[in-house]
Amino acid sequence: xxxxxxxxxxxxxxxxxxxxxxxxxxxxxxxxxxxxxxxxxxxxxxxxxxxxxxxxxxxxxxxxxxxxxxxxxxxxxxxxxxxxxxxxxxxxxxxxxxxxxxxxxxxxxxxxxxxxxxxxxxxxxxxxxxxxxxxxxxxxxxxxxxxxxxxxxxxxxxxxxxxxxxxxxxxxxxxxxxxxxxxxxxxxxxxxxxxxxxxxxxxxxxxxxxxxxxxxxxxxxxxxxxxxxxxxxxxxxxxxxxxxxxxxxxxxxxxxxxxxxxxxxxxxxxxxxxxxxxxxxxxxxxxxxxxxxxxxxxxxxxxxxxxxxxxxxxxxxxxxxxx
Amino acid sequence: xxxxxxxxxxxxxxxxxxxxxxxxxxxxxxxxxxxxxxxxxxxxxxxxxxxxxxxxxxxxxxxxxxxxxxxxxxxxxxxxxxxxxxxxxxxxxxxxxxxxxxxxxxxxxxxxxxxxxxxxxxxxxxxxxxxxxxxxxxxxxxxxxxxxxxxxxxxxxxxxxxxxxxxxxxxxxxxxxxxxxxxxxxxxxxxxxxxxxxxxxxxxxxxxxxxxxxxxxxxxxxxxxxxxxxxxxxxxxxxxxxxxxxxxxxxxxxxxxxxxxxxxxxxxxxxxxxxxxxxxxxxxxxxxxxxxxxx
Numbered sequence: 001x002x003x004x005x006x007x008x009x010x011x012x013x014x015x016x017x018x019x020x021x022x023x024x025x026x027x028x029x030x031x032x033x034x035x036x037x038x039x040x041x042x043x044x045x046x047x048x049x050x051x052x053x054x055x056x057x058x059x060x061x062x063x064x065x066x067x068x069x070x071x072x073x074x075x076x077x078x079x080x081x082x083x084x085x086x087x088x089x090x091x092x093x094x095x096x097x098x099x100x101x102x103x104x105x106x107x108x109x110x111x112x113x114x115x116x117x118x119x120x121x122x123x124x125x126x127x128x129x130x131x132x133x134x135x136x137x138x139x140x141x142x143x144x145x146x147x148x149x150x151x152x153x154x155x156x157x158x159x160x161x162x163x164x165x166x167x168x169x170x171x172x173x174x175x176x177x178x179x180x181x182x183x184x185x186x187x188x189x190x191x192x193x194x195x196x197x198x199x200x201x202x203x204x205x206x207x208x209x210x211x212x213x214x215x216x217x218x219x220x221x222x223x224x225x226x227x228x229x230x231x232x233x234x235x236x237x238x239x240x241x242x243x244x245x246x247x248x249x250x251x252x253x254x255x256x257x258x259x260x261x262x263x264x265x266x267x268x269x270x271x272x273x274x275x276x277x278x279x280x281x282x283x284x285x286x287x288x289x290x291x292x293x294x295x296x297x298x299x300x301x302x303x304x305x306x307x308x309x310x311x312x313x314x315x316x317x318x319x320x321x322x323x
Numbered sequence: 324x325x326x327x328x329x330x331x332x333x334x335x336x337x338x339x340x341x342x343x344x345x346x347x348x349x350x351x352x353x354x355x356x357x358x359x360x361x362x363x364x365x366x367x368x369x370x371x372x373x374x375x376x377x378x379x380x381x382x383x384x385x386x387x388x389x390x391x392x393x394x395x396x397x398x399x400x401x402x403x404x405x406x407x408x409x410x411x412x413x414x415x416x417x418x419x420x421x422x423x424x425x426x427x428x429x430x431x432x433x434x435x436x437x438x439x440x441x442x443x444x445x446x447x448x449x450x451x452x453x454x455x456x457x458x459x460x461x462x463x464x465x466x467x468x469x470x471x472x473x474x475x476x477x478x479x480x481x482x483x484x485x486x487x488x489x490x491x492x493x494x495x496x497x498x499x500x501x502x503x504x505x506x507x508x509x510x511x512x513x514x515x516x517x518x519x520x521x522x523x524x525x526x527x528x529x530x531x532x533x534x535x536x537x538x539x540x541x542x543x544x545x546x547x548x549x550x551x552x553x554x555x556x557x558x559x560x561x562x563x564x565x566x567x568x569x570x571x572x573x574x575x576x577x578x579x580x581x582x583x584x585x586x587x588x589x590x591x592x593x594x595x596x597x598x599x600x601x602x603x604x605x606x607x608x609x610x611x612x613x614x615x616x617x618x
Contacts, residue, residue, distance in 0.1 A: 314382055316389075316555025316580070 016252055020216055023174040030173055030213060036204035036240055045235035048279055049272045055309075058271070062306050063101055064286065065270040066093060069302075070128055070259065070294045072107040073323065074135075074227065083112045086323055087119040094303050095321075097310075103299065104288040105158060109134070110151040117155030128193070129156035132183060135197075135226035137162035141179060148186045158191045159183070162226060163210065165200050173213055180217035193221035193259055193292075198237045199229040207237055211244035215256050223259040227294065232262025235276060242280040255284065261294025267305040270298060296323065343373040343516070345380055345540065346523035348387030349533020355379045360541070362517060364427045373516050376541035378549040381508065384537035385553055388479040388506040391534030396476045396504035400452035407448035407502060410529040414441045417525060421518060425490050428515035439595055440494040447498035447603075454503055454603055462611070469614040474607040476504035477583055478557030481550035483510045483543055485563045490518035491594045496562045499602035501535055505558065509538045510547060512563060516540040544569055551576035558583040558606045562592075 019029040053061055071090045073082060087106050094100035105126035106116050113129045120127045129151035133139035139147075148159055161183050167175040184192050194214035198207050214222050222241055225232040238260045245256045258281070260273060270293055277285050285291050304315040343362070344351040353359075356377035362370045374380075395403070414421070418437055426433035455473055462470040480500045485492030489512040500507045511519035523538045539546060543564060550556055551573040559577045564570040564587045577584050585605050 313552035313576075313579070314385070314549065314554060316553070319554055319580075 016216060020174070020177055023172075026173045026177060026213075027171070030209040033205075033208055033212060036208055038204050038236075041204060041236045041239050045239045045276065048275050049235060051272075051275045053271050053275070059306070059309050061271045061274050062267060062302050062309070065267070065274060065293060066299065066302050066306075067101045067104060068288050068291055068293050069103040069299055070105045070107045070261070070292050071103045071299060072227070072261070072294050072296050073112075074107070074109060074130060078109060078112055080112070080115045082323065083108055083115045084119060085321070087116045087125075089299075089321060089323070090120070090125050091123055093299055094306070097307075100303070100306065104292055107158075107160060107294065110147060110154065110156070113151055113154040113156045121155070126158050126191075127156050128158035128160055129154075130160045130162075130195075130226075132161040132179075134160070134162050134195075135228040137164050138166065141182065144179070145182060145186045148183050152187055152190050156190060158193060159187045160193045160195055160223060162195045162197060163214065165197055168206075168210060168213075169201070173209075176210075177213055177217045180214055180219060184218040191220040192218065193223045193257075194219040195223045195226055195261075196241075197226055197229055198224050198233075198241075199231045204236070204240050207240045208244055211241050212248065215244070215248045215254075219256060221257040221259050221292070223261055223292075223294065225260075225262040225294075227262035230263075233260035233264055233294075235272060238273060239276055239280055242277060242285070245285070246281045255290060257290040257292065258285070259292040259294055261292075264293055264295050265297050265301060267298075267302050270295075270302065341371065343371050343520045343540070345374050345376055345384075346520070346527065346536070346538040347380065347384045347534075348390070348537065349527060351523070351527070352380075354541070355383070362514070365430045365515075370427060370517060373520070373540045376510075376539035376546050378546060380539055380541075381546045381549045382553070384508040384539060385479060385481075385550070385555055387534035387537050388508050389555055391532055392476075392478055392506045394532055395501075395506055395535045398504070400455065403502065403504065404448050404451035406530050407451060407498070408445065410525060410531060411441055411444045411448060413525045413529045414444060414522075417521065420521060421490060424518045424521055428489055428517055429487065436488075436491050440491040443491070443494050443598070444498055447502045450499075450600070450603060451502045454600070454607075457600065458604060458607065458609075464613075467616050469616055470611065471614070472609050472611040474503065474604075475610050477606045477608055478505065479508065479555060480505045480558035480560060480606050481508050481510075481547075481553075481556050482560045483547055483563040484512050484519060485592070485594070486512045486514070486565055487591070488512075488594050489515040490522065492562070492592075493519050493522060495594045495598060496560055496602060497536065499598070500558075500560065500606055503603055503607055505606050506535045507537065508550060508556070509536065510543055510550070510563070511538055511540045513541070513543050547573055548576060551582070552579060554580045556580075556582060558585075560585040560602075560605075561587045563587070 020026050090103045090106045102125050105128045107128040110129050131148040131151045132144035164176050196210045211222050241258050249255045277291050300320045307315045354374040354376050358375035359372040360375045362373050364370050421437045422433045425436050459473040464470040526536050559582045561570050574584050
């Protein structure tokens with residue numbers, strides 16, 4: 001085990017409310033978090049990735065992964081027709097097999113929320129919308145809040161916001177904190193996922209700091225990436241974030257979810273993430289309320305693997321929908 | 324143990340012996356399963372260990388073939404012909420090695436077999452920009468339309484290569500599949516795979532895009548059913564299936580996604596004979612377009 005307790009020294013359960021009282025206090029707290037053992041994190045993630053998951057365990061993992069997918073389309077070329085098709089697919093991913101579980105949520109741009117909302121309403125499949133000037137986050141705060149407000153008003157019950165990486169990287173943590181808190185307040189009852197865009201954070205230490213910062217500011221989920229920056233989600237980065245949510249629960253009693261997004265395309269990848277969750281944060285996180293996979297092409301690969309387990313023959317993409 | 328062909332006698336050098344591997348996506352990996360099997364000469368002497376492909380190797384090979392299909396099928400016929408002719412040039416350069424291997428595996432007049440294989444490859448290379456003229460057509464229709472039919476490649480084709488003729492038989496079945504723009508997953512002759520692997524080395528150095536031809540060595544009865552049932556394989560050539568019951572099973576499995584199937588010949592095929600176009604057409608689809616013309 002390379003797991004390091006990142007609980008700050010001297011703090012008991014629940015008394016983290018004071019760390020954000022000033023820029024200086026926040027900086028002291030975030031820079032007081034223990035550094036990440038980079039080589040250790042990579043080695044552990046690689047080691048967990050070699051677990052062999054077969055037959056009935058694989059079938060369970062595939063269904064579990066399908067139920068954790070945020071089925072995503074975030075393209076400039078998105079049309080109402082495409083979003084409608086995607087939403088319908090989210091409800092019943094495999095049109096030939098009713099035993100296939102629905103996905104966890106559909107994730108679209110705010111302009112497409114009104115299209116997806118009537119299809120998903122009352123089905124138990126959530127409707128997530130990116131907001132706050134996704135993917136760059138480079139817009140004035142009032143614009144970001146209006147973006148959020150519009151998405152919630154149109155029917156989104158989950159908001160995926162991006163943090164202000166420019167502010168974070170130049171050390172203006174309080175500004176990032178306030179923005180997240182403001183968006184959280186604006187989002188109201190909608191669940192808030194905070195995208196750290198780990199591909200732009202440069203170090204694992206920064207990933208750990210950003211994770212804690214987002215959780216302190218009120219995030220319900222921390223998410224790796226927008227999917228627009230390479231590298232997107234990687235196993236070691238997700239490991240660091242899972243350690244953060246685990247330690248945050250120990251420190252505060254509040255359980256925050258994790259969502260790797262971008263670059264997860266195969267069933268094998270998805271299963272590696274499930275192993276990582278189970279071995280790092282624990283079984284409590286193996287639930288769509290606390291772990292999601294942001295993906296689009298992954299779903300078809302899971303469906304093909306699922307059908308392969310059922311029929312005993314290899315499947316081809318010709319027999320599954322395009323998106 | 325080293326044989327006369329692999330050790331250098333008297334010079335004091337250590338023999339540099341070759342590891343015969345699979346050919347998937349332009350690379351030469353070992354079998355995913357880590358297995359291998361002994362290959363012997365027609366006289367029973369040990370020749371080499373070859374990789375024993377598993378179903379996952381077959382799956383990887385199909386994935387590589389599917390990935391290569393878009394570019395290869397969209398290449399101009401002229402370009403495909405050039406590349407195939409280049410393959411023939413490389414075959415010619417390795418003539419001596421092929422003669423060695425063919426004579427060890429099937430015996431007989433190896434030199435004439437290798438020459439026939441090279442000539443046949445050149446012959447098929449020439450067909451690349453001619454098959455459309457022979458199998459395409461401008462159809463007379465009652466209306467103001469140009470009506471044009473043209474042959475198009477089917478997709479990924481699985482090939483069980485002939486068992487008794489590991490080089491000439493392979494060329495005679497593989498070349499017609501790829502010349503028209505299909506990509507192939509080949510199960511080489513089970514007991515005589517060495518010339519096939521050397522052919523793969525030729526293909527790897529001939530500008531043929533990686534994945535157009537993927538070659539597996541191993542047991543036909545083990546891997547062929549996975550190709551036959553694979554839903555992303557569009558055609559199946561059973562030339563080298565010697566067991567009639569297995570051939571029937573494979574054909575039944577292939578029916579699930581309506582693969583185009585070429586059955587094994589009822590009588591032994593003479594690979595030296597003029598092949599005609601009969602092996603190119605089974606893996607072609609006909610596309611017909613109606614184009615309006617003025618009055």
